[in-house]
Amino acid sequence: MAVTHYRSWYADRADGSFPYEQFITQELIPILEARHPEFGGCPEARSVAGLSMGGFGSLNLAARTGAFSKCLALSPALVEPPFKQVQWFIRWSLNRIFPLDPAAFAPWNPWKHLGGSAELVVGWGTEDKYGLSDTCRTFARVCQDRNPPLFLELCPGGHDWGYWTPAFKRWTPWLLVAGEGGTTGSPQEPASGIPFGRMIGP
Numbered sequence: 001m002a003v004t005h006y007r008s009w010y011a012d013r014a015d016g017s018f019p020y021e022q023f024i025t026q027e028l029i030p031i032l033e034a035r036h037p038e039f040g041g042c043p044e045a046r047s048v049a050g051l052s053m054g055g056f057g058s059l060n061l062a063a064r065t066g067a068f069s070k071c072l073a074l075s076p077a078l079v080e081p082p083f084k085q086v087q088w089f090i091r092w093s094l095n096r097i098f099p100l101d102p103a104a105f106a107p108w109n110p111w112k113h114l115g116g117s118a119e120l121v122v123g124w125g126t127e128d129k130y131g132l133s134d135t136c137r138t139f140a141r142v143c144q145d146r147n148p149p150l151f152l153e154l155c156p157g158g159h160d161w162g163y164w165t166p167a168f169k170r171w172t173p174w175l176l177v178a179g180e181g182g183t184t185g186s187p188q189e190p191a192s193g194i195p196f197g198r199m200i201g202p
Contacts, residue, residue, distance in 0.1 A: 009056060009057055013096065024061065025061070025065045029067065043067055056077040060113075070174070071120050078111065081094075119150075125159065126156050
């Protein structure tokens, strides 16, 4: 299931006017699992994936809700307040949703929660116009120091569908393998020959 909303950042607004995280976790997933009981039902049977803003959102949803056991973040926006590292129109949307105080922002800060206990794959394109390669490498080192499971993938491509589409296709079999500790496969041979599990997630 793919969900989106322009500039939502997949989070609840601080003023309570747009509870998007609550919509996903408290409305969408229960409705889908009630209508399709053969899917989902527990974190081990759910995965979450996103790109750019959605990469930030997927890391947050994995960490904050505990509803997903796997998280694929492609070209994730690893932002921190006061959000000076992004363009003004992106900063405007962040300011509408999140607190500017670093301590208050900590529950949404990927550098703090590192995607929680979910198994992580973080990828980016080598020609990303936002220069995410160094940022993602640093994020991977932080994850390595704190020991959450992570696979880091670097592939040719930019901050666009030319990179995201094949990357998502490579990792879809891994996202669909349900159960803790299952074989994930490699980017070159993703989950080859492994039966599909169950997945519901944005």
